[in-house]
Every structure is written in structure tokens, then in C-alpha cells.
Amino acid sequence: MQHTDHATLNASEQLVVAAAAAAAPSVFNTQPWSFVFTDAGMEVHADPHDASMPTASAARDVRLSCGAAVFNARVALARRGHGSRVSVFPDEGDPLLVARVAVTDDAPDRALDELYRWLGSRRTNRYPFRPEGIPAAVLALLHDAARREGATLRLLEGEPEYQRMLTSIRHATWAEDDAVREDRGARLSPSARPPAIPVGNLGPVPRPGRPDDAPVRDMAQGLDLPGRGSAAFEPHPDLAVLETADDDPGAWIAAGQALQRLLLEATGHGIAASFANQPLEDAELRPDVASGAAHFGHPQMVLRLGYATQQPPIPPRRPLSQVIRESGAA
Numbered sequence: 634m635q636h637t638d639h640a641t642l643n644a645s646e647q648l649v650v651a652a653a654a655a656a657a658p659s660v661f662n663t664q665p666w667s668f669v670f671t672d673a674g675m676e677v678h679a680d681p682h683d684a685s686m687p688t689a690s691a692a693r694d695v696r697l698s699c700g701a702a703v704f705n706a707r708v709a710l711a712r713r714g715h716g717s718r719v720s721v722f723p724d725e726g727d728p729l730l731v732a733r734v735a736v737t738d739d740a741p742d743r744a745l746d747e748l749y750r751w752l753g754s755r756r757t758n759r760y761p762f763r764p765e766g767i768p769a770a771v772l773a774l775l776h777d778a779a780r781r782e783g784a785t786l787r788l789l790e791g792e793p794e795y796q797r798m799l800t801s802i803r804h805a806t807w808a809e810d811d812a813v814r815e816d817r818g819a820r821l822s823p824s825a826r827p828p829a830i831p832v833g834n835l836g837p838v839p840r841p842g843r844p845d846d847a848p849v850r851d852m853a854q855g856l857d858l859p860g861r862g863s864a865a866f867e868p869h870p871d872l873a874v875l876e877t878a879d880d881d882p883g884a885w886i887a888a889g890q891a892l893q894r895l896l897l898e899a900t901g902h903g904i905a906a907s908f909a910n911q912p913l914e915d916a917e918l919r920p921d922v923a924s925g926a927a928h929f930g931h932p933q934m935v936l937r938l939g940y941a942t943q944q945p946p947i948p949p950r951r952p953l954s955q956v957i958r959e960s961g962a963a
């Protein structure tokens with residue numbers, strides 16, 4: 634297909650696109666991105682701060698987060714009536730330039746345009762879900778959303794596979810490094826301004842007595858943060874693994890785009906999600922998450938999906954003035 638680059642985005646369009654991109658999920662709400670607007674469209678740059686991240690798999694998680702931001706930019710461009718074309722890692726000499734999102738004069742992608750309305754209500758939900766499962770027809774839409782971005786959503790349906798995932802999550806939680814836990818504590822502490830994830834977004838502490846059984850990740854495990862309360866979680870949520878055929882920076886960007894596409898689709902169908910990535914952050918446990926008999930590829934995210942009992946508040950984002958930068962500025 635022939636693409637032609639459009640002239641440019643005006644200032645108010647730039648703000649809309651940047652705000653949409655900045656609403657993407659990011660590892661530990663680090664928002665590890667900045668955006669540069671050019672005559673051709675928008676560039677997404679990864680922040681060079683992998684080393685300060687609390688997880689061992691920081692490089693991957695930063696790129697995944699940037700991929701989700703790229704997807705949101707495409708959605709916002711479609712809403713503004715533009716086509717878009719993404720070039721991933723377009724400059725070999727600049728590995729932090731994750732993507733150029735060119736504005737084209739192609740007709741906007743209707744499917745992307747329709748997802749725009751869910752941008753503001755999508756959020757990571759660490760509250761208990763209702764016990765009912767997700768209908769097969771809706772799961773099929775989520776599979777399709779991932780597939781359209783070059784990834785696969787593998788639902789853990791069989792008991793052995795499901796139980797193996799719970800075991801991996803449990804092992805990873807036990808095995809977590811003290812340094813990682815301390816770093817997390819510092820980021821979540823009320824004295825961090827603002828805390829990376831506010832108390833209202835952490836969800837309740839899984840009810841004592843069954844803490845290891847809850848397939849929800851308590852991001853503040855071991856921290857005594859006031860105001861969380863405790864609750865029993867649904868015993869058997871739908872769990873799924875987002876996978877890609879490759880495991881390199883390009884695949885991580887694809888996984889981030891697929892993640893955001895399926896999360897917006899899920900939001901539109903009343904489905905909430907949180908993540909239990911702890912086994913993916915442990916180099917020894919990570920292969921276990923992928924070792925299903927007919928697995929497709931490399932695991933990138935572990936998702937818990939279900940119907941929310943409570944909608945958390947909107948977590949904080951950096952002001953756009955800190956996220957949009959001039960070309961060439963560090």
C-alpha cells in the first residue's frame with residue numbers, strides 16, 4: 634500500500650496525541666518515555682534509566698511500556714482523522730529512539746479510532762474481581778487484538794498449566810531479592826513525592842490466611858502502608874500470558890502495542906486487568922512460564938483478567954511539559 638506523509642500536527646493535536654501516549658501503562662508507573670514532535674509526526678524515546686529500575690528485566694519492561702505509548706499515539710491519531718505508520722528503532726545509532734510514528738494522509742483506521750473512548754477508563758486494577766469467568770466470545774476478541782499487533786495471548790485453561798503458573802508466581806514472590814523489595818518500598822512510600830503507585834491503586838492486602846493463593850500481585854508486599862485494608866480475592870481468575878515469537882527489543886515494542894490494544898478492547902467489554910509478572914522478572918523462573926506443550930514463544934506479560942468490583946482512581950502522570958521535549962534536547 635502507498636503511504637504519503639502528511640504535513641504536520643498542529644499544537645493542539647500534538648497535546649492530544651502526547652496525552653494519549655502518556656496515559657499508557659508502564660512498569661511501576663515509571664513512564665519511561667519522552668516525545669518529540671517533528672514535521673513527520675512523533676518520535677517516542679525511551680528514558681535511559683533501566684539501571685534505576687526495581688526489576689531485573691528492566692530493559693524489556695521499559696520497551697514494553699514505550700510500545701504501549703506508541704499504540705495509544707496511533708489511536709489518538711486515528712481519532713483526529715489521521716493515518717499513521719510506525720517505524721520501530723528507525724535509527725541504528727540511537728537505540729533509545731524506540732519508534733517514529735509518521736502521520737499519513739491515509740484514511741484513519743476505524744478500529745483504532747473506536748478504541749480511543751476507552752483510553753481514559755483503562756487502568757490496572759488490583760482489587761478483587763467478581764468470581765465469574767469471561768465469555769469465550771470476548772476472550773476471542775482479546776486474542777484477536779494481540780494477534781493484530783503480532784503477539785499471542787495464551788489463556789491458561791488446563792489445570793496443570795494453571796497450577797504451574799500459580800507455583801511460579803509463588804516461587805518468584807518468595808525468591809524476590811531484598812534489594813528489589815527495598816527499592817519498591819522507597820518508590821511506594823508516602824514520603825516519595827508522589828508515590829509511584831498511590832495506595833488507592835495498590836488494592837487491598839490479600840486476606841491473611843490465603844495470601845499465597847491469591848494470583849494477584851501485591852506490589853506493596855511486606856510494607857505496612859495505611860489505608861489499604863484487606864480482602865479475599867477471587868480464587869480462580871482468568872490468567873493469560875502475552876507471548877511473542879522473538880525476544881528482542883523489536884518484539885518488546887510489539888508486545889507493548891499488543892498489550893495496550895487488548896487492554897483497551899478489554900476495557901470496552903467491561904473487563905479489568907492486573908499483572909503478575911514476578912516470574913518473568915526472575916531469570917530462572919521465566920522459562921517455566923513459557924514451557925507449555927504447544928507454546929507460541931516468549932512470555933512478555935502475565936495477565937489476570939476479570940470483572941471489577943471497584944474502579945481504582947487514575948494514577949498520577951508526569952505533566953506533559955516534562956514529557957514533550959524539543960528535538961535534540963536531552
Ligand SMILES: Cc1cc2nc3c(=O)[nH]c(=O)nc-3n(C[C@H](O)[C@H](O)[C@H](O)COP(=O)(O)O)c2cc1C
Binds near residue numbers: 693907
Ligand atoms: C511492562 C509492564 C509490567 C508491569 N508489571 C506489573 C506487575 O507485575 N504487577 C502489577 O500489578 N502491575 C504491573 N504493571 C502495571 C503498572 O504498574 C501500571 O501500568 C502503572 O502503575 C500505571 O497505572 P495504570 O496502568 O493504572 O495507568 C506493569 C506494566 C507494564 C507496562
